[in-house]
Structure formats: structure tokens, C-alpha cells
Amino acid sequence: MNILVVGANGAIGQAVVEAFCEQYSSSVVYAVSRSHYTGAKRKQVVPVQLDTVNETAITNWLSACKAKGTAFTHAVIATGVLHDDNVTPEKRLEDVSAEAMQHYFQVNTIGPSLWVKLLVGHLAQGGSTVSVLSARVGSISDNRLGGWYGYRASKAALNMFVKTASVEYARRAKHTSLICYHPGTVDSSLSKPFQRNVKPEKLFTPAYTAAQLLAVIDQANTSESPYFIDWAGKSIPW
Numbered sequence: 001m002n003i004l005v006v007g008a009n010g011a012i013g014q015a016v017v018e019a020f021c022e023q024y025s026s027s028v029v030y031a032v033s034r035s036h037y038t039g040a041k042r043k044q045v046v047p048v049q050l051d052t053v054n055e056t057a058i059t060n061w062l063s064a065c066k067a068k069g070t071a072f073t074h075a076v077i078a079t080g081v082l083h084d085d086n087v088t089p090e091k092r093l094e095d096v097s098a099e100a101m102q103h104y105f106q107v108n109t110i111g112p113s114l115w116v117k118l119l120v121g122h123l124a125q126g127g128s129t130v131s132v133l134s135a136r137v138g139s140i141s142d143n144r145l146g147g148w149y150g151y152r153a154s155k156a157a158l159n160m161f162v163k164t165a166s167v168e169y170a171r172r173a174k175h176t177s178l179i180c181y182h183p184g185t186v187d188s189s190l191s192k193p194f195q196r197n198v199k200p201e202k203l204f205t206p207a208y209t210a211a212q213l214l215a216v217i218d219q220a221n222t223s224e225s226p227y228f229i230d231w232a233g234k235s236i237p238w
Ligand SMILES: NC(=O)c1ccc[n+]([C@@H]2O[C@H](COP(=O)([O-])OP(=O)(O)OC[C@H]3O[C@@H](n4cnc5c(N)ncnc54)[C@H](OP(=O)(O)O)[C@@H]3O)[C@@H](O)[C@H]2O)c1
Pocket: 006, 007, 008, 009, 010, 011, 012, 013, 032, 033, 034, 035, 052, 053, 078, 079, 080, 081, 082, 107, 111, 133, 134, 135, 136, 182, 183, 184, 185, 186, 187, 188, 189, 190, 191
């Protein structure tokens, strides 16, 4: 079995690589990241360094995989940004800028959407899944607090892309379930500045949310795809 994890140097991405290795010990796990893979060295992990938001780079790598007969049973796209040198979550309309919006959409929407686009011809027959790391704050119907304009909008757009792709996947990759996964609040550099008001029991380890994602993947059924679902296996309104 071949498994793909994109964003493999992130806290959740790395934990997902580990969880797959534990659960499917005879699988090959491709750990794709923009930088050199820093996770534990394991025989079954194949580190791949490429620009994960660049369509040409993704296409070339997937073509090389296909040439070797590699099709993926599970793919998890674990990339995303909430704050970095370019962006800080906006508190009010005046904080919104075109540059920040572009950055949020580039990383949170366009990158993962390209993987959903390009993977359609690279999935194993007879039951496969493609999961993207989304966020509950991307729910349009469950948005009472406001704020975080760029992050919310880019995750909502990612959800819409996946929902739209699911119509075509039902024809072209009919054994594949698509999953938009909310991991809960997870202790990582992404959530670090926003952990103050989170109760300790609600701040999950990357390993915990990775295990919960694998449980969701295990239960996934094409008749219910696409999913917008949280770490507890509960559906989230789109
Ligand atoms: N942590 C939370 O509480 C939480 C809550 C809800 C949703 N999420 C979502 O879960 C996902 C993973 O988050 P995390 O907590 O593991 O955060 P993290 O440790 O900061 O990892 C972020 C990941 O995004 C990639 N990334 C960051 N900036 C990028 C850029 N400019 N271009 C391309 N890729 C970039 C990195 O990929 P490389 O491997 O290439 O470095 C890394 O894998 C994100 O989509 C996030 O929105 C997290």
C-alpha cells in the first residue's frame, strides 16, 4: 500500500506519517515537504522534497510515481498557515490586506486544491481516501465570532473546492472518499499564539489528532463523501 502525506514537516503532518507507519507497517509512506524531512528515519518512509504549492513540481513528481506504477491508497494534505512572517490573523476589517489574503489563499486553498486536482488519476482502485486539513472556522454556517478573515475564507474556499471536486470524483475516482478534517486545537507552532484560552484537556497532541484522523479514514465510505468532519468523528456544517 502506498500512502502520501504532504506537509510532512508540520506538527500534524509528521504525526500522521508516524501514525500510518504504526497502523500499516508494510506500507510505503511518501513524506512530502518543501524542506528536508526531519521526522524519524524509518525504512518505510520515503522523504520527498518539492514545492508543495507548485503545480509543475507536483505534476512532475506524480508522473514519475505513475511511471513506477505507484498509486496511492491514502493521501493526507496537511499544509496550512495561520500566522507567519507574511500574515497575522485579522481582528477587524481594517486589518485585511490584499497581500495577506493572497498568501492565505495560496497556502491554504490553492496548494491543497492542486493536490486534489492532480491526484485524481493516481489513486488506488478498490477504496482510497484523500484528506485535507481544514478547520472548523472554515464553516460558513457556524461562524459567530468573526475575525480571522483570510484564514476563515481560505479554509471555506478549500472546503468548497473539495465539495465541488467530489461531484467529479464520483465519476472519475468512484472508490475514493474525500475528507475535510478539523483536527481540534493541536499543540503546534500554528496554534502556539492562540492557546491561552484553551483548556488543557482540549489542547491535543499531534499524535492524538493523527490517530483520530486515521480512525475517520478507516470509517470513510464513498456514499457519504465528501466529509467535513472533526477529530471526534462528528460532522461539521459546511
Ligand atoms: N494546530 C491546530 O490547532 C489546527 C487547528 C485547525 C486546523 N489546523 C490545520 O492543520 C494543518 C496543519 O497544521 P499544523 O498545526 O501541523 O501546523 P504547522 O506545524 O505549522 O505545519 C504547517 C504545515 O504547512 C506547510 N506550510 C506552512 N507554510 C507554508 C507555505 N508558505 N507554503 C507551503 N506550505 C506551507 C508546512 O509544510 P512543510 O512540510 O513543507 O514545511 C507544514 O507542513 C493546517 O492546514 C492547519 O490550518 C491546525
